[in-house]
Amino acid sequence: MLRSSFLPSAIVGLVCAAVFLAVRGVAGGLSALFGAALALGFFASGLLVLRTLRNLNPMAIMAAAMAVFFGQIIVLGLILVAARRVDSLDGPATGITVAVVVVAWQIFQVRSFMRTRQLVYDPEAGGDGVGT
DSSP states (O other): OHHHHHHHHHHHHHHHHHHHHHHHHHHHHHHHHHHHHHHHHHHHHHHHHHHHTTTSOHHHHHHHHHHHHHHHHHHHHHHHHHHTTOTTOOHHHHHHHHHHHHHHHHHHHHHHHHHSOOOSSOGGGOSOSSOO
């Protein structure tokens, strides 16, 4: 899922950077690249960490997912606080690019997930599935 989401979202981020470079100049283009890198790093880091935990039981995975997301939000907040102090950062270019890349990532991640073959039952549980 990481590859299926990362590559198209990175391309979307590059397109946003090219558009903002043309519309708002070098500061807009670089700010859009920063926004794309921020969004891509946020989602990719979460998937990479959770991929290492995929063999745990579902309850542990859910707890780990919540902890990873909480950590990501804290790091993202710290980065955004630090980024506010950079005068050359174009806020609208960064924000719009982050939003567009996030939407693209979600679309491609859902598309990728729907193409995977996920079991919806436990094949080792036995039984015929009727009345059990």
